[in-house]
Amino acid sequence: MNASTATATTRRQLQRPQTPASSFPYNPGSLLSVVDLDLATISHLLARATTLENQDPLTRDRILFKRRIALLFYESSTRTRTSFELAAKSLGADTTLVSSLSSSIEKGETLKDTGLTLRALGAEAIIIRHNSSGAPWLLEQETRLPILNAGDGMHEHPTQALLDLRTILAHLRPGVETVSADTLSGVTVTIVGDILHSRVARSNMLLLPRLGARVILCGPPPLLPDSAANAGPGITVERDFEAALHQSQVVMMLRIQAERLAGLQLDLTQYRDAYQLTGQRLSTHAPTALVMHPGPIIRGLEITAGVADGPQSAILEQVRHGVAIRMAVVERALTATGMQARA
Amino acid sequence: MSTLLIHNGHLIDPAAGVDSTKDILLKDGRVAEIAAPGKIKTGNGAGSNAEILDATGLTVAPGLIDIHVHLREPGQAHKETIATGTAAAAAGGFTAVAAMPNTNPVNDSPEITRWMLSPDRGASVRVYPIGAATRGSKGEQINDFAALKAAGAVAVTDDGHPILKDSIMRETLAAAARVGLSVIQHAEDTRMSQGASMNAGPIAFKLGLRGMPPEAESGLVERDIRLVTELKDSRVHLHVAHTSTAAAIAAVRQARRNGLRVTCEVAPHHFLLTEEHVGQYNTNAKMNPPLRSAADRDAMIEAILDGIVDAIATDHAPHATHEKEVEFEHAPNGITGLETALGLCLHWLHKEWKLPLGRVLSLLSAQPAALLSLKGRGTLAVGSFADVVVFDPKAEWTYHAKETRSKAHNTPFDGWTMQGKVRWTISEGRIAYAAPQ
Numbered sequence: 061m062n063a064s065t066a067t068a069t070t071r072r073q074l075q076r077p078q079t080p081a082s083s084f085p086y087n088p089g090s091l092l093s094v095v096d097l098d099l100a101t102i103s104h105l106l107a108r109a110t111t112l113e114n115q116d117p118l119t120r121d122r123i124l125f126k127r128r129i130a131l132l133f134y135e136s137s138t139r140t141r142t143s144f145e146l147a148a149k150s151l152g153a154d155t156t157l158v159s160s161l162s163s164s165i166e167k168g169e170t171l172k173d174t175g176l177t178l179r180a181l182g183a184e185a186i187i188i189r190h191n192s193s194g195a196p197w198l199l200e201q202e203t204r205l206p207i208l209n210a211g212d213g214m215h216e217h218p219t220q221a222l223l224d225l226r227t228i229l230a231h232l233r234p235g236v237e238t239v240s241a242d243t244l245s246g247v248t249v250t251i252v253g254d255i256l257h258s259r260v261a262r263s264n265m266l267l268l269p270r271l272g273a274r275v276i277l278c279g280p281p282p283l284l285p286d287s288a289a290n291a292g293p294g295i296t297v298e299r300d301f302e303a304a305l306h307q308s309q310v311v312m313m314l315r316i317q318a319e320r321l322a323g324l325q326l327d328l329t330q331y332r333d334a335y336q337l338t339g340q341r342l343s344t345h346a347p348t349a350l351v352m353h354p355g356p357i358i359r360g361l362e363i364t365a366g367v368a369d370g371p372q373s374a375i376l377e378q379v380r381h382g383v384a385i386r387m388a389v390v391e392r393a394l395t396a397t398g399m400q401a402r403a
Numbered sequence: 404m405s406t407l408l409i410h411n412g413h414l415i416d417p418a419a420g421v422d423s424t425k426d427i428l429l430k431d432g433r434v435a436e437i438a439a440p441g442k443i444k445t446g447n448g449a450g451s452n453a454e455i456l457d458a459t460g461l462t463v464a465p466g467l468i469d470i471h472v473h474l475r476e477p478g479q480a481h482k483e484t485i486a487t488g489t490a491a492a493a494a495g496g497f498t499a500v501a502a503m504p505n506t507n508p509v510n511d512s513p514e515i516t517r518w519m520l521s522p523d524r525g526a527s528v529r530v531y532p533i534g535a536a537t538r539g540s541k542g543e544q545i546n547d548f549a550a551l552k553a554a555g556a557v558a559v560t561d562d563g564h565p566i567l568k569d570s571i572m573r574e575t576l577a578a579a580a581r582v583g584l585s586v587i588q589h590a591e592d593t594r595m596s597q598g599a600s601m602n603a604g605p606i607a608f609k610l611g612l613r614g615m616p617p618e619a620e621s622g623l624v625e626r627d628i629r630l631v632t633e634l635k636d637s638r639v640h641l642h643v644a645h646t647s648t649a650a651a652i653a654a655v656r657q658a659r660r661n662g663l664r665v666t667c668e669v670a671p672h673h674f675l676l677t678e679e680h681v682g683q684y685n686t687n688a689k690m691n692p693p694l695r696s697a698a699d700r701d702a703m704i705e706a707i708l709d710g711i712v713d714a715i716a717t718d719h720a721p722h723a724t725h726e727k728e729v730e731f732e733h734a735p736n737g738i739t740g741l742e743t744a745l746g747l748c749l750h751w752l753h754k755e756w757k758l759p760l761g762r763v764l765s766l767l768s769a770q771p772a773a774l775l776s777l778k779g780r781g782t783l784a785v786g787s788f789a790d791v792v793v794f795d796p797k798a799e800w801t802y803h804a805k806e807t808r809s810k811a812h813n814t815p816f817d818g819w820t821m822q823g824k825v826r827w828t829i830s831e832g833r834i835a836y837a838a839p840q
Contacts, residue, residue: 074704075755076697079679172728192730193611194684202728213732215611262611290605322598322613 084197089185089206089393092196094218094267099239106226106237108388109381112150121152127394129153130183132174132199133210134160134190139355139379140210140220144187147386153394156183171195175203185393188212206393214257214320219389220354221263223381225271227374228310230381231350244273250304251277252335253314253362255284257321260354261314262291269294278304279335282324283316301335305345312352313337313363328361337363342372350374405454406430407832411440412458412793416465417765418782427463428453429789432832437785458793461826462760465768465783466498466528466790467745470558470775471587471644471668471716473737474500476524477515478507483721483810486525488741491719491809493527493828493836495742498790499772499780500528500719503562504535511535511546513554520555528830529790531557531777533587536575540564545574548582557775560587562644563691563736565623567592573630580638585775587642588627590651591692595619600732602678602693610681612732615693621650628658628665642774643667645718647692649702656711666774668716671747672738672815674703680815686727686734687815690720707766708758714771717744721811739814743802745794746821754822760796789832798824
């Protein structure tokens with residue numbers, strides 16, 4: 061007995077192979093994950109968003125005049141696509157949209173070949189939305205162009221997290237653009253619903269705690285595994301929506317992603333009973349909280365029409381912040397130099 | 404047939420209990436004589452006209468045996484052929500490999516088994532086909548095991564398509580036992596791993612990938628052990644392929660305590676790497692079973708050091724480069740392993756973790772040979788097949804995937820430090836690989 065315990069202890073001290081360090085992103089202009097952004101870069105993007113938003117459109121369009129940016133979309137999108145397109149065009153860039161349903165992707169062309177083709181056509185940066193987690197990493201590895209992740213599978217949606225941050229700051233820390241590790245100290249953000257399939261949830265839960273916010277994830281076990289709490293620091297799981305609301309200054313509602321449920325059966329009546337944001341719940345438990353939603357909203361499912369259109373709702377404001385943030389991100393894509401790949 | 408004299412090497416033959424400097428004479432494909440250095444006469448004695456390989460300072464051991472490889476023929480020659488796969492095997496010190504039946508078509512017939520064994524395939528080392536347990540590996544209809552065995556199959560399995568139905572698995576175990584074949588199970592309850600591309604847990608969650616729970620493996624191992632218990636037939640042999648979870652190892656350990664004939668293999672990547680190596684969607688870290696948690700990886704190390712593991716097997720799974728250069732969830736499972744197994748085992752198991760060299764070599768030769776009853780293999784006792792690996796145990800070198808003899812480059816060990824460099828691999832008395840000098 062003693063001998064085996066001793067052996068086990070010795071063995072735990074054995075040298076193990078090292079985990080290789082990430083070598084992404086290769087290109088200093090890329091935005092693949094919020095994890096790649098340090099606080100200085102986030103502050104820079106927030107400041108540039110404001111400057112660009114206020115700039116005269118006739119001088120703003122000289123910034124990326126005639127530069128070529130491709131939008132490569134493997135999934136449908138209203139907000140993100142239009143917002144990136146308007147942002148790039150506001151800076152004077154030429155944009156072209158390639159979507160999976162009207163291109164050679166339908167004929168079986170791989171992401172690698174599509175990316176190389178776009179580069180050969182003169183694209184200087186690619187904005188990609190893809191239904192597979194990690195696709196932007198593959199695209200960057202193959203093209204070495206600046207790649208902007210506009211949502212990859214169930215993984216990340218970094219510009220959404222940045223525009224959400226800008227929305228939160230505008231309400232809770234007006235005027236603040238230079239962020240630090242305690243900018244959002246004392247702020248609790250609850251993200252509610254289909255966390256498992258949500259790239260918006262992942263980007264926000266990995267970004268906001270780095271500025272001092274507490275993130276509560278809330279939803280039923282099939283849509284929110286317990287292991288989500290281990291995704292990073294500052295994240296907790298709370299199954300009781302009302303208990304979570306009670307602690308929150310910000311509540312982000314998410315759509316149930318029917319297209320990613322992969323056979324999972326959900327009782328929607330039960331879901332509404334437990335997790336729908338109603339006027340009653342809001343006024344009882346979080347009468348001053350900011351209500352956010354990345355869209356598209358499904359009125360009457362995760363949120364009532366009254367709340368979506370109500371005075372606490374920042375949903376359309378988020379969309380407006382999106383254009384400003386994406387101008388800053390697109391500008392950085394084509395002007396960033398010399399920044400080191402994350403160690 | 405040529406005669407070879409391996410002169411003055413340090414012979415380590417765990418099965419025969421030899422660990423000293425010897426001369427070995429190989430004649431007509433067999434080990435003819437073993438004696439103290441200089442004692443075998445090369446003039447006009449038994450060793451006349453022998454080609455002499457000077458093994459001074461080198462280790463001489465039974466050729467390595469990998470009981471889990473994918474040679475991709477018939478049907479997927481763009482990934483690998485029997486010729487290229489066995490050339491890689493020879494370069495890695497292997498003299499026998501057992502080929503999984505998930506070819507196209509599936510190897511579920513004596514005809515395909517014989518086709519794989521034909522000299523036309525150009526194999527550099529001995530190939531042992533493993534037959535499919537069920538027709539087309541669909542898990543419904545049991546194949547004719549006696550006919551497969553007669554054609555040369557050494558075991559049966561449905562490998563990547565594990566047999567889920569209790570009744571079919573029970574029948575497979577019983578029928579294989581009647582003809583003296585082992586049943587190898589890729590333990591994965593595929594009902595629990597739909598759409599999954601890595602280990603379930605916080606990292607899969609963070610990467611937005613669907614996860615394979617460890618229970619999908621251990622649950623099926625436990626089910627299979629229950630079936631073996633119920634059969635109450637000592638001839639039944641269940642072999643658990645590429646064990647990757649602590650819970651599956653625990654189940655095997657318990658089965659052995661209960662006196663059952665249940666064995667297991669572990670692949671180098673499962674005792675060296677963890678799910679962290681997926682990094683930023685590295686498709687060369689995608690395989691099935693997936694890389695697991697650090698606790699599972701440590702359980703594999705402990706099980707090897709404790710002697711619970713019966714064999715190191717690589718699960719050599721070559722894929723064309725373009726097949727791996729895709730979105731992570733669309734990339735095929737598997738990595739190559741034949742050229743890196745010895746170097747990794749010597750570096751980590753022996754040098755770092757102090758497992759005696761004889762035990763490392765036994766896990767790579769004597770034990771896998773015994774496990775699949777490969778007669779005359781896994782030892783260099785006089786009369787055995789002249790399957791030999793000669794390597795420099797002190798040589799440290801760096802593996803470069805681009806220099807591989809396999810058709811495929813899909814390995815997470817590119818650029819890794821290896822210990823022990825193969826000088827010669829001899830298959831049935833013929834030099835199958837000689838290191839470039």
